[in-house]
Amino acid sequence: MKKDDIFEFYRRLAEDNPEPETELNFGNTYQLLVAVTCSAQSTDVGVNKATKALFEKVKTPEQMVALGLDGLKEHIKTIGLYNNKAKNVIALSEALIRDHGGEVPNDREALVALPGVGRKTANVVMNCAFGEETFAVDTHIFRVGNRTGLAPGKTVLAVEKKLEKQTPKPFRVGAHHWLILHGRYICKARTPECWRCPVEDLCRFKKKTPDPKAAKASA
Template sequence: MKREQIFEFFRRLAELNPSPETELEFGNHFQLLVAVVLSAQSTDVGVNKATRALFREVKTPEQMVALGEDGLKEHIKTIGLFNSKARNVIALSAILVRDHGGEVPADRDALTALPGVGRKTANVVLNCAFGAETFAVDTHIFRVGNRTGLAKGKTPLAVEKQLEKKVPQPFRVGAHHWLILHGRYICKARTPECWRCPVVDLCAFKDKVLQKGGKAKA
């Protein structure tokens, strides 16, 4: 995808959704961090169902530590991998209290040093909490980047590097939200809904599904 096409790609997505946001529900930076950690290999819908009651009770890392691992498990037992996630959330909460004054650091290295926090999670937190120009490449962004020709790469990091290089202003802060939402609701994994895609003419995908009810080629 050429530079002019990339600008037009994001211009159209921005026109349709001027203020894109994560679909995770949270009330502060700490709750955002917890929600993103819990969302690994889980849906945002499932995480939100589990955290609504939790976040009414727990708003700080101090309160999370006080809740304890068993107490946290009761809240998140409907989420996949809840045992390891509970262990990580309690551990990272203790580190935030001990080393960061109970605050979420605005630094990728400090974030990825926390248990259960990888590069993707750190990028989401930096973007959503601090407005950083980061690109959190999940399965949706990886698919959209490769399928459309926007940012091709064999690994999430390779796609992230392409996005860092190619995404222009003024779209850099919102880009990963637009791409996630596009992949979640239109450019779906099994059958992309190209027939209602606002950027279909810019997309390099050869097997477009241009009719509602059509099937993608295997």
């Protein structure tokens, strides 16, 4: 995608949603870290349901460690892979207490060093909690980047690096939110809803999906 088209792509997404935010619910940076850690291979809706009662009780790493592994499992047992996620959350909470005074660090290397925290999770936390210009590439953003031609790449890291290089300054903080929401609700995996896409004319995807209502009307 050309430089001018990239700017216009983001401008339109920003016009539709001037202040994009994560759809995960949280009350502080620590809860955000827990929620993102729990969200791998799970929906934000499912994570929010599981963490609602949990976050009413637990607001700090110390309270999480006091709750314990079994107590945490009971709260998040509706989430996929909850056993491993619970172990990681307890372990990262202990690490925060031990190494960071109970505070979540604003540093990618320090975040990735925490149990269960990968680059994507670190990027989400840095962006949502600290306003850093990071690009957390999940399956939605990977698809949008490649399908539209905005940031093609064979790996998640390649797409992240392309976004980092090509995203214009006014849109860098909100970029990953716009792209994930676009992929989640319009540029869907199986059937992209091209007929209602605000950037359809800029997109390099050749097999545009027609409006099913228009197809029915002409039949």
